[in-house]
Amino acid sequence: MTRTAAGRFVVLEGIDGAGTTTQTQMLVEHLRNEGVRVARATREPSDGPIGSFIRQVLTGRVVAPGGRAPAWTTMALLFAADRMDHVESEIEPVLSQGGVVVSDRYDASSLAYQSISSDRAEDTALDWIRQLNRHALRPALTIVLDVPAEVAAARRHARGEPAQLYEENDAQRMLAAFYRDLPRHMPTDSIVVIDGSGSIEDVHARVLGAYRTRFP
Numbered sequence: 179m180t181r182t183a184a185g186r187f188v189v190l191e192g193i194d195g196a197g198t199t200t201q202t203q204m205l206v207e208h209l210r211n212e213g214v215r216v217a218r219a220t221r222e223p224s225d226g227p228i229g230s231f232i233r234q235v236l237t238g239r240v241v242a243p244g245g246r247a248p249a250w251t252t253m254a255l256l257f258a259a260d261r262m263d264h265v266e267s268e269i270e271p272v273l274s275q276g277g278v279v280v281s282d283r284y285d286a287s288s289l290a291y292q293s294i295s296s297d298r299a300e301d302t303a304l305d306w307i308r309q310l311n312r313h314a315l316r317p318a319l320t321i322v323l324d325v326p327a328e329v330a331a332a333r334r335h336a337r338g339e340p341a342q343l344y345e346e347n348d349a350q351r352m353l354a355a356f357y358r359d360l361p362r363h364m365p366t367d368s369i370v371v372i373d374g375s376g377s378i379e380d381v382h383a384r385v386l387g388a389y390r391t392r393f394p
């Protein structure tokens with residue numbers, strides 16, 4: 179795969195309801211207003227064919243025999259395949275024009291969500307997931323929105339969306355702890371954990387602060 183030196187690839191991460199979708203849009207809007215010629219918001223699961231299939235799994239429209247969700251290994255492979263497609267079809271073309279891509283989730287989501295749903299020791303699962311993603315382009319910056327599971331649950335409830343796979347409270351508490359510790363799990367990446375609680379504007383200001391620290 180081509181490694182693109184030009185452009186900036188930034189990722190926002192957090193538990194469900196942490197605000198990654200809103201903050202991704204706001205960061206991209208801000209960069210455009212600042213005069214960045216090409217700034218694009220993308221997301222995972224992506225809007226490509228594999229990402230669309232994954233969304234059907236997450237909403238329970240695709241189930242494994244017995245009516246269960248597919249195993250964590252199957253999910254990790256699907257997310258990794260979607261990621262390669264996302265990089266090739268959406269991220270690389272923007273970076274090669276010298277643009278900025280801000281992705282709502284990337285492989286930190288796989289490390290977090292698939293490891294907590296695995297039936298293996300955490301380190302074994304993490305190694306397995308890292309292997310699957312070892313060819314994925316590295317972000318220049320990952321910003322984690324750190325939000326307590328209860329706050330995120332209240333936000334999801336206020337949005338009134340039907341619950342998806344992984345949204346049960348115990349899982350969200352484990353995910354919040356994992357994300358807080360993400361720099362230890364991805365030691366060679368540039369990761370900033372910021373407080374994701376408070377108003378949308380407050381969090382946006384913190385996201386910009388993290389972005390400016392990395393790209394002065």
Ligand code: TYD
Binds near residue numbers: 223257343
């Ligand atoms: P989410 O980002 O909340 O999208 P939407 O707002 O459209 O529902 O949902 C994606 C879900 O997929 C979320 O629960 C995290 C999960 N996920 C993984 O388990 N592994 C991954 O690698 C990725 C990218 C997402």
